[in-house]
Amino acid sequence: MFDRINTYIIRHTNLTVEELAYFNSVLQYKTFPKKTILLHEGEVCNFEAFINKGCIRMYYIDENGFEVTLQFAIEDWWVSDIASFHDQKPSAMFIETLEECELLILSPQTKESLLARVPQLERMFRILVQRNLSSLQGRLFKTIATSAQDKYLDFIKRYPTIPQRVPQHYIASYLGISAEFLSKVRTKLSKK
Amino acid sequence: MFDRINTYIIRHTNLTVEELAYFNSVLQYKTFPKKTILLHEGEVCNFEAFINKGCIRMYYIDENGFEVTLQFAIEDWWVSDIASFHDQKPSAMFIETLEECELLILSPQTKESLLARVPQLERMFRILVQRNLSSLQGRLFKTIATSAQDKYLDFIKRYPTIPQRVPQHYIASYLGISAEFLSKVRTKLSKK
DNA sequence: TGTTTTTCTTGTCCTAGTTCAATGCCAGTC
DNA sequence: GACTGGCATTGAACTAGGACAAGAAAAACA
Numbered sequence: 001m002f003d004r005i006n007t008y009i010i011r012h013t014n015l016t017v018e019e020l021a022y023f024n025s026v027l028q029y030k031t032f033p034k035k036t037i038l039l040h041e042g043e044v045c046n047f048e049a050f051i052n053k054g055c056i057r058m059y060y061i062d063e064n065g066f067e068v069t070l071q072f073a074i075e076d077w078w079v080s081d082i083a084s085f086h087d088q089k090p091s092a093m094f095i096e097t098l099e100e101c102e103l104l105i106l107s108p109q110t111k112e113s114l115l116a117r118v119p120q121l122e123r124m125f126r127i128l129v130q131r132n133l134s135s136l137q138g139r140l141f142k143t144i145a146t147s148a149q150d151k152y153l154d155f156i157k158r159y160p161t162i163p164q165r166v167p168q169h170y171i172a173s174y175l176g177i178s179a180e181f182l183s184k185v186r187t188k189l190s191k192k
Numbered sequence: 193m194f195d196r197i198n199t200y201i202i203r204h205t206n207l208t209v210e211e212l213a214y215f216n217s218v219l220q221y222k223t224f225p226k227k228t229i230l231l232h233e234g235e236v237c238n239f240e241a242f243i244n245k246g247c248i249r250m251y252y253i254d255e256n257g258f259e260v261t262l263q264f265a266i267e268d269w270w271v272s273d274i275a276s277f278h279d280q281k282p283s284a285m286f287i288e289t290l291e292e293c294e295l296l297i298l299s300p301q302t303k304e305s306l307l308a309r310v311p312q313l314e315r316m317f318r319i320l321v322q323r324n325l326s327s328l329q330g331r332l333f334k335t336i337a338t339s340a341q342d343k344y345l346d347f348i349k350r351y352p353t354i355p356q357r358v359p360q361h362y363i364a365s366y367l368g369i370s371a372e373f374l375s376k377v378r379t380k381l382s383k384k
Numbered sequence: 385t386g387t388t389t390t391t392c393t394t395g396t397c398c399t400a401g402t403t404c405a406a407t408g409c410c411a412g413t414c
Numbered sequence: 415g416a417c418t419g420g421c422a423t424t425g426a427a428c429t430a431g432g433a434c435a436a437g438a439a440a441a442a443c444a
Contacts, residue, residue, distance in 0.1 A: 060333045060337070062333075062337045062338070066337050068332075068333050068336045068337050070329055070332065070333070081326075082322050082325065083322060083325075083326035086319070086322055093329075119311060119314075122311075122314045122315060122318065123314060125318060126314065126317060126318040126321065127278070129318060129321045129322055129325055130274050130275060130278055130321055131275070132325055133274065133275075133325045133328065134273075134274065134275035136325065136328050136329065136332065137262055137285075137328065138284065139332065140260075140262065140328065140331065140332050140335065141252045141254075141262070143332065143335060143336065144260045144335065144368035145254045145258050145260050146254070147400075148400075167420085167421065167422090168421075168422070169421070169422080176335075176336035177401070177402090178401070178402055178403080179421085179422080180401090180402080180403080180404095180422090180423080181400085181401055181402070183422060183423055183424080184401090184423085184424080186422095186423095187423075187424085339430080339431095340430080359390080359391060359392090360391075360392070361391070361392080369431070369432090370431070370432055371391085372392090372393080372394085372431095372432080372433080372434090373430085373431055373432070375392060375394080376393085376394080376431090378392095378393095379393075379394085
């Protein structure tokens with residue numbers, strides 16, 4: 001049950017055996033069926049979850065019902081609306097399972113006490129957020145500066161396993177293009 | 193010289209007087225003229241700087257010379273390519289002063305030893321990055337989901353002082369629209 | 385002060401991507 | 415094994431915004 005996350009932790013920290021055991025002891029293991037909404041817009045996000053198995057999507061919806069996928073997350077990723085989680089304020093996004101999921105969950109309280117007891121994790125979480133920030137910066141750049149086709153090619157290169165796991169129109173909403181146009185881009189590419 | 197940053201630190205932490213004094217002692221104060229490039233694409237970013245005075249722009253340039261402004265930063269902001277700074281790897285972005293600037297600078301080494309000596313700052317920097325991440329998420333959403341006009345209106349609402357300080361075509365490149373089109377949006381708005 | 389450089393505006397034409405609507409295509413599921 | 419509801423594809427008509435060019439205005443500079 002903790003194999004996957006422990007491998008992850010060992011790669012990113014040098015916790016002692018005791019610390020690791022303590023870490024495991026505060027995690028809450030939970031499974032969710034496909035298409036479960038874990039976080040609704042307007043709710044406070046009370047989890048930071050490590051994906052042991054499954055696939056999750058984070059997205060925004062505007063007044064007109066227009067959807068933008070912020071992130072797909074699969075095994076070994078952490079998911080949370082970190083701002084909502086941390087400041088305990090209402091979230092602007094949705095988080096939804098796309099497959100049946102096994103998650104290892106931290107609540108704000110357990111994370112707090114975990115960080116107090118194992119300060120080294122403070123660093124790990126900071127680095128995690130930094131990586132996230134940096135890749136989001138790069139993505140914003142690409143979103144603005146490159147064509148639909150290039151964004152799509154870049155996407156399948158960066159996340160080669162995602163297209164097999166999620167419906168194509170979600171990928172379109174990640175790239176910031178319409179589902180129809182993504183389809184047209186794909187047929188054009190396949191003709192080459 | 194340290195008034196501004198100390199006010200900032202006091203608001204975000206509860207350092208002791210000694211810790212604060214130590215923090216001040218490791219900061220390097222430097223001034224730069226307008227239009228100085230502080231970080232060039234391809235270089236390793238060796239600073240994390242608090243802006244005591246001035247205005248700075250972070251941006252990307254693609255192969256065709258197309259520019260995207262990632263961020264404007266003014267007094268009380270920290271600027272750095274955090275991924276490059278932290279991992280000591282080449283940056284993909286430029287950082288440039290738009291006005292004469294007074295900066296308080298941390299090098300990777302001083303930041304490292306600072307965090308070791310004042311662990312509370314680890315938390316402050318993590319929160320800083322989290323805020324950054326969260327606002328970038330919101331921005332990506334708006335970039336994809338809203339019209340040029342709405343993006344511009346949102347921008348001047350969020351950053352009311354920036355338009356007086358930076359050329360308009362940089363704002364266009366922040367919004368992801370052409371300078372010409374921003375001009376057209378503005379004349380249309382002023383006619384109403 | 386005049387000169388040079390940078391920034392801003394305006395118009396025309398153009399295109400990448402959207403919207404809408406129709407059709408076909410599975411994968412469940414009763 | 416027929417029926418359903420989500421997905422994907424395709425086409426036609428449309429539009430937000432881009433590219434280019436040329437001038438006006440405003441800063442910077444000496």
